[in-house]
Amino acid sequence: MNRTVEKDKTLLVEGPASVIVISGKTEIFGHAVRPSSQVVKVVIREGKRLPFAVEEATTFDLALAEKATVEEVVGNTVPQSWVKVAEELLGVQGKPAVAMVLGTTDSGKTSLCTYLVNRLLIQKKKVAVLDGDLGQSDIGPPCTVAYTYVTKPLTDLFNLRARDARFIGTTSPSSVTEKVKEAMASLKKEALESNLDYVLVNSDGWIEGDDAVNYKQQLIETINPDIIIGIQKNDELTNLLSTLGKYQKVIVESPQIINQRSREKRKNLRELGYQKYLRNSKLLSFPLGWLKIENGDLLGLTRTRQSIKEARRIYDLLGMKPLHIAEQSDRITIIIGKKRWINAENLKKAEEATKKKVIVVRKGEEEGLLTGLYNSDGKFLGIGVIQEIDYLRKTLKFLTSVSETIATASIGKVKLDKNLKEVPSFDEENQSEFTTFNKLS
Secondary structure: OOOEEOOOOOEEEEOEEEEEEEEEEEEEEOEEEEOOOOOOEEEEEEEOOOEEEEEEEEEEEEOOOOEEEEEEEEEOOHHHHHHHHHHHHOOOOOOOOEEEEOOOOOHHHHHHHHHHHHHHHHHHOOOEEEEOOOOOOOOOOEEEEEEEEOOOOOOOOOOOOOOOOEEOOOOOOOHHHHHHHHHHHHHHHHHHHOOOOOEEEEEOOOOOOOHHHHHHHHHHHHHHHOEEEEEEOOOHHHHHOOOOOOOOOEEEEEEOOOOOOOHHHHHHHHHHHHHHHHHOOOEEEHHHHEEEEEEOHHHOOEEEEEOOOOOOOHHHHHOOOOEEEEEEEOOOEEEEEEOOOOOOOHHHHHHHOOEEEEEEEEEOOOOOOEEEEOOOOOOOOEEEEEEEEEEOOOOEEEEEOOOOOEEEEEEEEEEEEOOOOOOOOOOOOHHHHHHHOOOOO
């Protein structure tokens, strides 16, 4: 349908939708969108809202899906403080300049990064974006930190493709802070190897509580930005910013019309990311000996030197022979069939005799686990989804769109179903409850 919007208004379109500018003059986060002989369609994914700021009367061709919404508001929804911080960023001395954006969940961090990218590109600057938001990653797949170079104005960072990434394997940094810091430092160093003017660093929205503040302090020290841009709704950044005395800091406002997403909507956005990076996937099978497996302890994939005699002793204690057993210095991982069980008393005997914690995992729990894939040089290639670990044939099968030679598989904590929807995963904590299981009928 066609819709005409008058000058000095903003058309807010929430996806899934697509928009074509038929006539007039409008811009999205500083990116001018004009009518042309070659039709330019702006696609808006579900859960995202784009503001079309109208500079002269503009007619739009709107294609709206069932969940899409359209709203007109007076004025430009890009805050004036964003305009000022873009000018301040352009005035930062020394190149390359590193700017880090802080803010809580749904404060507008990604929108601000998009706006700043466009403003810098208009001034012919060379720009990279380093995305550190695991749960709402735009540059790389979900559960990764990633970076890329941006060469032309854009409306959504999601349309970019990662130049390189590091697989973290979870959607929150709270349990993997060291891993995230190391990954961010590595990617920043790599990005700076090119002749850049600016690196924009987007961060996650975990800022409340002592653990979050300590993590952000350490991350800032790691990144060592030339300028910190904080998006503040109320006073949620006050405690954190008060500890950052040596850094140049600028506070900007969160847009009034920012789209507040539910947990379900945020999950839906991640699922679009899985679909993007797993499109046209094929089933691959690898001998376990061909791959370096990272984070495979809970699935019994840690290589151990266990004698046949010791294995038989454990079998006797358990009263059964499992599909697979892996013994480490502090634990023993037991893999059993889907319909097998272990007597609770025998499990207790095995722990007492070996003086080690026994972790029991049923065959099939591995199905759907998200996995990061790397080549022999440690270059991130993409993601995969485990379909099966065949412990008898010692093979690992996963779906992936990666076509290059894979050398390392890093197993994550996120689990997907066959439709690439997130489902509850298992971890070591809930394996300890196995002793309470009754015999399966």
